[in-house]
Amino acid sequence: MQFAIEALDLVKRFGDDARPAVDGVSFTVAPGTVLGLLGPNGAGKTTTVRMMTTLTAPTSGTARVAGYDVVREPDAVRRNMGLTGQVATVDELLTGRENIRMIGGLYGIRRKDLKQLGDQLLEQFSLTDAADRVVKSYSGGMRRRLDLAVSLLASPPVLFLDEPTTGLDPRSRNELWDALRALVRQGTTLLLTTQYLEEADQLADNIVVIDKGRIIAEGSPLQLKQQAGNASLVVTVTKAEDLPAAQALLAKTGAEVFVDTGARELTATAEGLDDMVRVAGWLRDSNIAVDDIGLSRPSLDDVFLSLTGHRSEEEVDA
Incomplete structure (x- = not known):
């Protein structure tokens, strides 16, 4: 079986004498499933994602995305993945439709195909009525949905989401969860980093718990809950x-x-x-x-407390 995502003993140090921000992280993600990378602020989640999406080079180790090595084949990795970061990257001065046209043009998608694809994505993420409004007028949830739509323009088989619902109200969070579930039903593989235990419980087929740069537990949500008693x-x-x-x-x-x-x-x-x-x-x-x-x-919060001695929302040293 070829995994959609593989982390292979990833290590990242910032400075020769610094404690590793990521220290020997390894895991796999099967195609069409969701992995939740769970941990508090400073645990190493974002650094792991940055290595796997070619935004920063590993100090040692490597990763494969859609079968391509992030160190040796970064261009192929980028062609087969999408990334939605912690902050929406869409242009606030453009409309939703104009953002899609701009990013689609950068991908080299033909204008005729882009119009059809753009309309499809706007409808899929419930943005059709707001398509011709400037993004500056969008709510936080609408911006996140547009950001996700833009990341799917190239139809990547693998999508990385780094704390995609941070700052969203409960209704917007639920709407985004529904959109992500629909993507998985269509066969997309997701890697989701989050410090929201409920989010991991709702979306993830499997969870990797990371703390201070190291994996301290992994398994399905039910398996992890059973560890807490x-x-x-x-x-x-x-x-x-x-x-x-x-x-x-x-x-x-x-x-x-x-x-x-x-x-x-x-x-x-x-x-x-x-x-x-x-x-x-x-x-x-x-x-x-x-x-x-x-x-x-037991809740995932109980699991995290039993594993780490602190709640998931508490910050640890970076």
Whole structure:
């Protein structure tokens, strides 16, 4: 199998005596999938992307994009990838349509083909109504969508997105996520750097967690969550007087039960759905009414805290 993206022991130092900003990073991305490169500010995510997109040379190691080596074949890499950075790069004084014409012209796309492709991309990213307005009047979400549309003019099989939703409001973020999911359905391979755990959870097939320039964990979102511990069974009883009886029932699973009297809530570790179904049956048979019962799995934030000792949004030394 030829991977769409490969990082091969990438190292980057800025200065001879400096601690590496990226220290031996290796991973692969299968075609048509999404890899989330997750880590706090200063972890080395952007430096990794800059090496993989030929914007900076590795100190050692290399990478391959669409089968081409970033050190030996940089021109071929650039022809087969798109990049959306942390800041939208579209020209604010041009309209959306003019931005597409300008960048398409730089790519050498024929005018007739460019018109059709531009209209297609504007529609795909819900920008048709704003196509002839200057970008200066766009919202942050609209600019990011235009930036993404421009990066797709050459139909690259691989797309790198460096914290693409930073600064966006929740609605704009969700709209951009929908656009990215549509690209993946069409076969595009994405590498997404983010410090938003929810974003990685929503979009990524696999996640690489990087901290202080090194990979500290990798796997699917579910696999990483499982590293942080078992799920929790949470039961909210209707009547506070039923708490002792409910606690005794949950204890039959063999788990320690934590009781929040004020919230009428009991929490215990659980292996999964079977435990929840079994406890629900015991409660029903004992005529204990419940307002809610469910499983709460560890979040990616819990994973990051268990791996690094700090939350994802906390900055570390660069």
